[in-house]
Amino acid sequence: MSVVLALVALVLFPGGLFVIFGSLAFEYADRKLVARFQNRVGPRWFQPLADLVKLLVKEEIVPVGVNRGLFNGLPLAALAASLTAALYVPMAGIAPAWGFRGDLVVTVYLLMMMTLCIGLAGANTQDRFSLIGSTRALTQLFSYEAPFLLALLGPSIAAGTWRISEVNGYAREHIWMIVTQPLGFLVALIGLMGKLELPPFDAPEAETEIVSGALTEYSGRGLAFFHLGRDVELLVGLTLISAFYLGGLGNPLHFILKTLVLLFVTAGLQSLFARLRIDQTVGLWWRAGAVLALVQLLLLIVLKILGVRL
Amino acid sequence: MSVETDFLRIQGSVAPWVSGSRTAENRLDMDTSAERLVPAVTALRSLSWGYLSAITGFDSGTAAPSDGHIELLYHFCNGPAVATFRVKVPREDPSVPSIGPLVPSAVMYERELAETMGVKVAGLPKKRQFLSDDWPENVYPLRKDFTMESAAATREVGPAVGSEEAPGTFIIPIGPQHPALKEPGHFELAVDGEIVTHADIRLGYVHRGIEKGAEDRSWVHNIYLMERICGICSHIHATAYVLGVESLSGVAVPPRAQTVRTIFCEMERIHSHLLWLGVAAHQAGFDTLFMYSWRDRETIMDLLEELSGNRVNYSVNLLGGVKYDIDGKAADSVRRGLDFLERRTTHYLKIVTTDESFLRRTRGVGAITFDQANLLGTIGPTARASGVSRDLRVEAPYMAYRDFPVRPVLDSRCDLEARFVVRINELFESYRLIREMLDHMPAGELAVPAPRKVPEGEVISRVEAPRGELFYYIRSTGGVKPDRVKVRTPSLCNWAAVLSVAVGHKLADIPMIMVGIDPCFSCNDRSITLRRRGSAESWSWEDLRAYGISYYAGGGA
Amino acid sequence: MAQSTLKGIPRALRGALDKVALWSRINSPWLVHFNSGSCNGCDIEILATLAPRYDLERFGVKLQGSPRHADVLICTGPVTRLARERLLRTYEQMPVPKFVVAVGSCSITGGAFHGCYNIVGDIGDVIPVDVYVPGCPPRPEAIIDGVVQLLTKLKGGAPAKAPEADARLGGGS
Numbered sequence A: 001m002s003v004v005l006a007l008v009a010l011v012l013f014p015g016g017l018f019v020i021f022g023s024l025a026f027e028y029a030d031r032k033l034v035a036r037f038q039n040r041v042g043p044r045w046f047q048p049l050a051d052l053v054k055l056l057v058k059e060e061i062v063p064v065g066v067n068r069g070l071f072n073g074l075p076l077a078a079l080a081a082s083l084t085a086a087l088y089v090p091m092a093g094i095a096p097a098w099g100f101r102g103d104l105v106v107t108v109y110l111l112m113m114m115t116l117c118i119g120l121a122g123a124n125t126q127d128r129f130s131l132i133g134s135t136r137a138l139t140q141l142f143s144y145e146a147p148f149l150l151a152l153l154g155p156s157i158a159a160g161t162w163r164i165s166e167v168n169g170y171a172r173e174h175i176w177m178i179v180t181q182p183l184g185f186l187v188a189l190i191g192l193m194g195k196l197e198l199p200p201f202d203a204p205e206a207e208t209e210i211v212s213g214a215l216t217e218y219s220g221r222g223l224a225f226f227h228l229g230r231d232v233e234l235l236v237g238l239t240l241i242s243a244f245y246l247g248g249l250g251n252p253l254h255f256i257l258k259t260l261v262l263l264f265v266t267a268g269l270q271s272l273f274a275r276l277r278i279d280q281t282v283g284l285w286w287r288a289g290a291v292l293a294l295v296q297l298l299l300l301i302v303l304k305i306l307g308v309r310l
Numbered sequence B: 001m002s003v004e005t006d007f008l009r010i011q012g013s014v015a016p017w018v019s020g021s022r023t024a025e026n027r028l029d030m031d032t033s034a035e036r037l038v039p040a041v042t043a044l045r046s047l048s049w050g051y052l053s054a055i056t057g058f059d060s061g062t063a064a065p066s067d068g069h070i071e072l073l074y075h076f077c078n079g080p081a082v083a084t085f086r087v088k089v090p091r092e093d094p095s096v097p098s099i100g101p102l103v104p105s106a107v108m109y110e111r112e113l114a115e116t117m118g119v120k121v122a123g124l125p126k127k128r129q130f131l132s133d134d135w136p137e138n139v140y141p142l143r144k145d146f147t148m149e150s151a152a153a154t155r156e157v158g159p160a161v162g163s164e165e166a167p168g169t170f171i172i173p174i175g176p177q178h179p180a181l182k183e184p185g186h187f188e189l190a191v192d193g194e195i196v197t198h199a200d201i202r203l204g205y206v207h208r209g210i211e212k213g214a215e216d217r218s219w220v221h222n223i224y225l226m227e228r229i230c231g232i233c234s235h236i237h238a239t240a241y242v243l244g245v246e247s248l249s250g251v252a253v254p255p256r257a258q259t260v261r262t263i264f265c266e267m268e269r270i271h272s273h274l275l276w277l278g279v280a281a282h283q284a285g286f287d288t289l290f291m292y293s294w295r296d297r298e299t300i301m302d303l304l305e306e307l308s309g310n311r312v313n314y315s316v317n318l319l320g321g322v323k324y325d326i327d328g329k330a331a332d333s334v335r336r337g338l339d340f341l342e343r344r345t346t347h348y349l350k351i352v353t354t355d356e357s358f359l360r361r362t363r364g365v366g367a368i369t370f371d372q373a374n375l376l377g378t379i380g381p382t383a384r385a386s387g388v389s390r391d392l393r394v395e396a397p398y399m400a401y402r403d404f405p406v407r408p409v410l411d412s413r414c415d416l417e418a419r420f421v422v423r424i425n426e427l428f429e430s431y432r433l434i435r436e437m438l439d440h441m442p443a444g445e446l447a448v449p450a451p452r453k454v455p456e457g458e459v460i461s462r463v464e465a466p467r468g469e470l471f472y473y474i475r476s477t478g479g480v481k482p483d484r485v486k487v488r489t490p491s492l493c494n495w496a497a498v499l500s501v502a503v504g505h506k507l508a509d510i511p512m513i514m515v516g517i518d519p520c521f522s523c524n525d526r527s528i529t530l531r532r533r534g535s536a537e538s539w540s541w542e543d544l545r546a547y548g549i550s551y552y553a554g555g556g557a
Numbered sequence C: 001m002a003q004s005t006l007k008g009i010p011r012a013l014r015g016a017l018d019k020v021a022l023w024s025r026i027n028s029p030w031l032v033h034f035n036s037g038s039c040n041g042c043d044i045e046i047l048a049t050l051a052p053r054y055d056l057e058r059f060g061v062k063l064q065g066s067p068r069h070a071d072v073l074i075c076t077g078p079v080t081r082l083a084r085e086r087l088l089r090t091y092e093q094m095p096v097p098k099f100v101v102a103v104g105s106c107s108i109t110g111g112a113f114h115g116c117y118n119i120v121g122d123i124g125d126v127i128p129v130d131v132y133v134p135g136c137p138p139r140p141e142a143i144i145d146g147v148v149q150l151l152t153k154l155k156g157g158a159p160a161k162a163p164e165a166d167a168r169l170g171g172g173s
């Protein structure tokens, strides 16, 4: 029985198909919102699906001089990592499929895989644009992953556990942590946008500076996997943040409402700001993000030691 | 100081090196020779008067290769005044010294002469720069004996003399189809980490050979061709051309026609500046601003369409007048459109001067100092944003600008932000001008007949395009076709400034800096007048620096 | 348009998959823009189709920076001597299936620049063109219509081939 359940969890829900379609829906919502903010009509509802399928059936050109295995394997690894991460979060407001002590750390690492794979993919293709793009992706890895991680630590320290489901449970029974830890929330949200290279943090693929960043040479399947992987990450990231900071996720309704509100906010941020230069991104993060998150963390620990109930 | 006293002063100081000089309205022509050119230019420079605006060459010979001569015209401009050194060189062996060491910006024009006219300019780098590698030897398209057959040949191409990568640098080619550039152009930037250490530019991808093409078309047909030099500033090209031709044939254009032309010029400036604002915002990654400014730009496009029936190439001009009238009803819709745009423009001005994330990309970035701008012969809004007051509408009013004076818009901050502010403030000035012209539109004819043949003579026609001074030299031998049409477009002058400020900046700033001058490749390429193709041969930054002209890298090659 | 991905799959299923592939292709045309010598008139009108008034994203159209990511090459201008090589290279870099839309009179015949010494020909002389959009420049509506024509053509079956142009491609004319 448990084998069947495990399979279902992997292939249908909450893993596999559900996550894929869910994340496509999120991409649609994101693009539509940005288009509306820009006074445009925006894409149709099936647009992300059409894009995905089209890329899948397109010719995949493998440039000469690259390591074929890596070239084909990296997109798969990136997608697999983000799909795996989806198993540990309270997807759709339902308790995570898997969980163990410390799964938060594993999830965060899995979410980092994506950036790493993009960076490697760019370095592998030996195209000049790709190389610069991947250097930038890796630079950003250091600049936003750390604050993002620190920002997720806040709620878990408050809850006293490294287990995502327990943090979620704790969040549901207490006052929303966006109120008690507003800084952490901000850092987490913007950190997520940085991870996903959404504007204004999209320097790694800043179209006008270096064509399409690390992925310049990918044409078909590889590109599709990277795109999908990023969509899944968006979904996972939003789920995590709403589970931690917006009073936890108890049921699908919670999930839909809270993540959509977050999406609205990120889409707004995307349309409002000019792209940050890469050094400005890094500087901003280390100076503001990391410091803010650290300050908050210290405060939490002190309060905890003092025995203040949060 | 009046133009006449200026001219007297110039004549006085260059007298030993010129064999004769003539003045006409705002023009001073001085004959000199290849040997005396350098001291003559030195004397002129020592007066610190004006800037080199263009070098024209024309072939006065017949089809026989051995007779006749090539005449070179070095035009220096200052406000309305144009001082020209004329040098005649034999067609057999046309050679002149380079004035590059004195006037850095000359190098680009000299290359053009060397390759299109076959003038040997001593002291220029040996490399081929403007012509494609396989362009046949000794075939010069702007000579009168040029035939299409002779161009069909090719020459042996050696291995591409590409950009040798210096160790430790990393060369990023930008273009020719790079999303930062809606038009093709080729840049090579060497970067060290994220810092640009070397910038190189090559144009020519959209060089079509229009100057030669003009010699095969009738005076009227050419209006159509000139309009298509650039689709963004189409009307101003046609206007510069017809103004020149009209003055050659002595046609007095009715005031109403002049006013209509001027209104179109200003409307074109509005559409061009809004377009630029959007593209520049896009370079900054600020797509929302791009979308909004392009949405609002549709207002002016609609008005242009309402007045002329076309959105882009309006085809307003005739020799001797205009095709379209602006009646009361049309004027009202223009006013309404302008009211809307004025509100939006106020909003944009606020955004570009207050939005933090935008200012990070523009404030203090890409500064061109007053001296640099002055020395490099920068023109148009780029110059005005560095405090250099160069605007022909103000200095040498033409058409309806005589009756409706323009207030110059200046800014002394020199950086990218200033370039945004200047252009946006110019929008307000254009709104005001158009309203005024609509309110005081002179009555009368729209066009008078112009002769089919244009009397012998030559004329210089300079107008203020959205990007700066546009220079036309037109020469007629009394026939139904021009003998020579030389076009020097604004962007060409401003490339120097871009390349000089690019080095030392972050790679990420480069698109913004490039776009800051509102470059227009199709304009450049027609004026560079040469094609080149395929393999990498470019004039490197280092070559030029060695040449004492670190700014004019590559001269569009 | 055989897809290597579909090899070894039963016939019936393959038919269905083909339909899905076609559907996705029709609904997700990504463009890459190439200017081979135009006056910019056409280029600004292409850009205008992306702006709010016309908003091509409604139809799934996206402007891409890299030819590797694009399905449709949208060309403007006559082909100059220098741009010819680059145009060919851009076309070759695109993964199949790929289509070409030539925008503007001068991309069709050379237009105003016909006979100028640096023009080697029109777009069709260099790469196979699927749809021509005439006009100098065509209105944004006409450009959108051109893209729609292309999609309609796709629905009707395989896009028309231009064998001579293919041969030229190989021969390098």
Ligand code: SF4
Residues within 6 Å of the ligand: B228, B231, B312, B313, C038, C039, C040, C041, C042, C043, C076, C077, C078, C103, C104, C105, C106, C107, C111, C112, C135, C136, C137, C138
């Ligand atoms: S068709 Fe007309 S508008 Fe378009 S690029 Fe050619 S000349 Fe310019």
